[in-house]
Amino acid sequence: MKKHTNRISSIDYLDNLLKGCLGNDLYPNIVPQYIEREFFEKSVKNITSLLDALLNNPFEKVIITDTEGNIIFINEAYCSFTGLNRKEVIGKHVLHVLGKDTRLHIIGKTLKYEPCGLFHTADKNTVARRYPLIVGGKVFGVLGKDLFDNLDDLFVMAKNAEGLHKLFPVQKLTTIKLDLQNRAKYKLSDIISKDPKIIEIKNLIKSAALTTSTILLYGDTGVGKELFAHAIHKESKRVNGPFVRVNCAAIPEALLESELFGYDEGAFTGAKRGGKPGKFELAHGGTIFLDEVGEIPIHSQVKILRVLQEKEIERVGGIKSIPLDVRVVAATNRNLWDMAEKGAYRKDLLYRLNVVSIMIPPLRERLGDVPLLINHIIDKCNKSFDLDIKEVCPKAQKQLERYHWPGNVRELEAVIESAINRISRNSKTLHSVALLEKSETKPLQRISLKDFIEQQEKEYILAVLQNTLWNMEETAAILSISPASLYRRISKYNIR
Ligand SMILES: Nc1ncnc2c1ncn2[C@@H]1O[C@H](COP(=O)(O)OP(=O)(O)OP(=O)(O)O)[C@@H](O)[C@H]1O
Ligand SMILES: [Mg+2]
Structure with missing residues (x-):
């Protein structure tokens, strides 16, 4: 071995870097105490290139923050995925850059590894892996990696992993796909209330969930209709089948039919090869949740009525009828009876939807739920923002219990969340000023x-x-x- 003459003062640093990069197994146990400058520089260059290749490779989207959540590194792949500008975001807080779904600043405190969380940013859904970076026993920062450009990649992975079928014969990968895409998120116990009317509705749901009759949920905006729809599916025997939500208000009239009933290949210009199943077909064996059912244009209502009556669909451009086994749950905050009276809603469709009808009472009729809901919302916020808020001060609590809540639970959530955003980081109590600034600005219903x-x-x-x-x-x-x-x-x- 060559005799080394120059003692390098940073030898320990290099030694650690090499060990860190190569691991103890690969790292030869012969790193000398004395080393030539040329060799040292070459090694540093190699390590830098290695790190550069790892962090800046185009196949992985990487972001690194300090423990507070300020961005210290972001690679080009991450920027082009999210549409961010690398220079502009360095030094900024992740909450401001990625939105409230990010958890990097929280992991800077909890130091817990989160292997795969669903993450939504810049209108994209992805799966993120996040973990603290610990160097020499000290927390250096937090690394976030997006594992999939979109959930389709995840499905491709699941499909390709045929071996998993053998390892987990019970857990069909198709079910994983269904679980991820079309699944109910809430169960009855997620609906917080001690109000006798809501308890009665929960009991009604438990028995109605066992049949396949259509259920119509109605009530003001923000009362929790969506939660009830999910819970109906979860209570039913179809719980392992799909739960497909359709926001009828969000589909343009021209696309409604193809979205709901699907289309066959060549049905129209631009139709996908092989056709596409519609929402009803995707819900086969499970539940379809027709949300905002009052917004379906009158011309399209007849088509929905036909499906509900015949229990079969025909794809657009298709020639055969496809039988369906689907439970329909519909929801609306409109008064369908008034609309039907005025000719804006088909009475025959209303009768079909209104087999079991459930009115979810507004929050102002169950103000006793307000304290429970406040605690529930604070708990949720504490978890997602890593806070430790304990309570609302008694004065604010009283005022919140007296307010008429036109926006119902959704408004209560917004009021609490907005107050949480305005209190100082270490505060444990929400005070009246912060809470009521928001609720008092709400216009009262001006009626006699x-x-x-x-x-x-x-x-x-x-x-x-x-x-x-x-x-x-x-x-x-x-x-x-x-x-x-x-x-x-x-x-x-x-x-x-
Ligand atoms: N009883 C409840 N317990 C816990 N959270 C609730 C409850 N009711 C409503 N929420 C929450 O309030 C928000 C609004 O509820 P949801 O979306 O179900 O309202 P909605 O009745 O469907 O309103 P809209 O008619 O505007 O669609 C949601 O974030 C939901 O989680
Ligand atoms: Mg809703």
């Missing part, structure tokens, strides 16, 4: 007292009627009015 009382009366009568399954005598008894007076009010308020 008479109209307000009538509105309440109508809602209450309807709730009792549903409660008694439209038993007139029982309803009249609960309301302490005569049956004749009840009939008069039903007709006056056009209650159906």
Whole structure:
């Protein structure tokens, strides 16, 4: 071996770097104490190139932050995936750059490895791996890697991993795909309430979930209709089948048919080779959730009605009928009965949807739920933002319990989250100022007292009627009015 003459002061540093890069097994146990400058420089250059190849390779999207969440490195692949400008984002906080879904700043505190979390940024869904970078026992920062450009890549991986079938014969990979794409997220216990009306609805759902009858959920915006729809599927025997949500308001009228019923190859210019199944077909064996069902244009309503009646679909441009085994859950915040009266909704479709109808009461009718919901929302925020907020101060709590909540639980979530964003990092209590700044700016419904009382009366009568399954005598008894007076009010308020 050549005799080394120059002692290099950074030898330990190089030694550690080499060990770190190559691992103890690969790292030859013969690194000398004395080393030539030329050899040292060459090694540093090699390591730099290796790191550069690792971090800047075009196949992996890498971002590194310090423990607070400030970006210290981001590679070109990550930037082109997210549309970010490398120079502009260095030094900025990830929350501002990637949005509220990011968890890198949180891992800087928890130091926990998160192998594969679903992540949404820049209108893209991906799966992210995040872990703390620990060098010499000290936390250096946090590394985030996006594993898939889109979930399709994940499905390709699952499909290619045929060996998994042998290892896990029970867990069919197709089910994994279904699970990821079309699955219900919430169960009954995720619906927070101690209100007797909601408890009764939960019981009704438990029994109705066992049939395949269509369920119509209605009620004001933000009351939790979506949660109930998911929970119905989870309670049903179809729980292992798909749960396919369709936002009827978001599909342009021209595409509604092909989205819902699919199309065959060559059905129209631009149609995919091999055709495409529609949402109904994808929901076969499971549940289809027709959200915002009041927004379906009147011309398209007849087509939906046909499917509900015949229990089969025809793809656009297709020649055969495909039988369907699908449970339909629909939701709306519109008054379909009013719409049907005015000719804006087909009565025949309404009758088909309205087999089991469930009205989710607004939050102002169950203000007793507000404290429970506040705690639930604070817990959720603590988890996702790594905070330790314990409570809302009594004054604010009182005011929140008295507010009329036109936006229901969604508004309550927004009020709490907005207050959380404005308090100092170490604070454990949300105070009235922060909370009420937001809620007090909400405009009151400007209607006369008479109209307000009538509105309440109508809602209450309807709730009792549903409660008694439209038993007139029982309803009249609960309301302490005569049956004749009840009939008069039903007709006056056009209650159906
Ligand atoms: N009882 C509840 N417990 C916990 N969270 C709730 C509850 N009700 C509603 N939420 C939350 O409130 C928000 C609004 O609920 P959801 O989206 O289900 O409302 P919606 O009735 O479908 O409203 P819209 O008619 O506007 O679509 C969601 O974030 C949901 O998680
Ligand atoms: Mg909804």
